[in-house]
């Protein structure tokens with residue numbers, strides 16, 4: 001019975017699986033101070049778009065592949081990725097116990113004052129907050145870069161434009177009956193028109 005309950009609790013909600021375009025991952029990683037001596041965890045591997053771009057001392061977890069982030073108790077220099085939004089409170093709480101630095105991309109409405117307080121009360125500072133507009137994603141996102149050193153805070157904005165980052169077709173803004181629009185849903189694996 002306990003096993004069944006656990007499986008249901010760990011089941012992904014529809015907006016928990018979102019595939020990050022590699023251009024967004026490149027931008028995200030360009031904000032971070034990464035080097036080969038640090039250790040890294042991509043806690044929400046998906047198809048490995050973050051993991052594959054991290055320096056070599058790295059590990060991952062992915063519930064769909066039988067590795068649960070909540071079972072990690074090792075410490076890492078960095079925890080980096082795009083977490084599942086439906087369990088963000090517990091996800092953040094666990095993150096705060098296993099790293100010196102972390103950086104996540106989340107929906108802008110998910111960065112609530114309560115969660116910001118939770119992060120700061122655990123001794124982390126917000127060093128970078130970058131608002132990001134990703135075409136085909138339903139709302140603005142925000143990349144947060146947090147660590148235990150207090151540095152000058154940077155607020156950035158990055159606009160990836162109005163073309164789908166997967167197929168390069170317009171997905172907003174440009175209108176006209178000869179324009180093929182991409183209507184990809186953020187949790188879909190392929191574009192649709």
Ligand SMILES: C[S@@+](CC[C@H](N)C(=O)[O-])C[C@H]1O[C@@H](n2cnc3c(N)ncnc32)[C@H](O)[C@@H]1O
Nearest residue numbers: 017018019020044045046062063068069082084
């Ligand atoms: C928003 S998706 C991001 C996927 C990928 N990192 C990307 O950016 O394309 C979140 C991922 O977290 C995974 N996930 C959900 N709960 C998890 C858990 N408890 N442990 C590890 N991974 C989990 C989901 O299966 C999903 O693949």
